[in-house]
Amino acid sequence: MASYHNKLKKDLDLCAAEGLISPEQAEGVYQRSIAATGQSGWKAAHLIALFSGVLIAAGVILVIAHNWDKLGAIAKIAGFLLAFAAAAEISLCIKGQVLILDRHYNKKSRIKT
Numbered sequence: 001m002a003s004y005h006n007k008l009k010k011d012l013d014l015c016a017a018e019g020l021i022s023p024e025q026a027e028g029v030y031q032r033s034i035a036a037t038g039q040s041g042w043k044a045a046h047l048i049a050l051f052s053g054v055l056i057a058a059g060v061i062l063v064i065a066h067n068w069d070k071l072g073a074i075a076k077i078a079g080f081l082l083a084f085a086a087a088a089e090i091s092l093c094i095k096g097q098v099l100i101l102d103r104h105y106n107k108k109s110r111i112k113t
Helices: 002-018 023-037 044-066 073-104
Strands: none
Touching: 002 023
16 A cells, blocks of 8 residues: 555645645645545454454354254254344344435435335
């Protein structure tokens, strides 16, 4: 990303030298560009959290699979119902985010409510 910022700085300085923008505007655009890149993208913490979540899910699945024969029928049914309820809740949350984005960008919603 450093090469992008170096090129941007050179271009902004050139535009300021030619009088297209003021030096203050050039500096403001450059600072905004640097600030915006600090909050976007995948950071190491994101990757570690993702990997940790995958390992925790794999551990839970392994424990359940190992003890599947020892679980009673009611526990199995309750587990399936809990999984279905979680999937429904996640889908409703995603649907709500899509509707909010559609309203934000003034687009007609593609999801029928």
